[in-house]
Amino acid sequence: MTQAPRAILLDIEGTTSSIAFVTDVLFPYARTHLRAFVAANAGRVAPILAQVPGDPVETLLRWMDEDRKETPLKALQGMIWAEGYASGALQGHVYPDTPDALHRWQARGIPVRIYSSGSIEAQKLIFGHSVAGDLTPLISGYFDMTTGPKREAGSYAAIAQATGLAVGDMLFVSDIQAEVDAARAAGMQALLIDRDGRTGEVSSLAEVLP
């Protein structure tokens, strides 16, 4: 029998927040502001651009078109979004059941952590400036691709080790089957969420440890 999870690990895009917010709002915002941001912040972005082959800006634009989960791209997107959130141009989308679930799990003493392709800075921004207010006090930790790719079992083992929990005590929720499969291959509990209610094991976080 599967034991009750002692901690929860959540994906963002398609899980806590809508895919449309990421693809139709966040990604275009970063694309539109990339050139001006790089020009205005040459010193700050130099270490990031040094990790990008070829003409860095052209490569970053191509990576954006291909939705590549490259660490330098994710770092730069996070820096550009920071300005958007600070100015009020961006507000992080979360489904209404997301803050409800975070409060419910906190009341039960179940810590919640995030694992997303977005940089840790970008993760803190979407929850810190969300449509439901600042949700960061309800989140115990953040993991991004610097821990490892989301479709590799080793990443989930590394997250469990970093949190000091047995991997089987954690429950991961994601809208991507390959991520759920990787978590299960590591021995983590996992649930596939489909916000459209078609193919997932759940369609809302209200169904996760209700």
Ligand SMILES: CSCCC(=O)C(=O)COP(=O)(O)O
């Ligand atoms: C932190 S919000 C932006 C998410 C992002 O950049 C992305 O590529 C989607 O990542 P996820 O792993 O949450 O599906």
Ligand SMILES: [Mg+2]
């Ligand atoms: Mg996702």
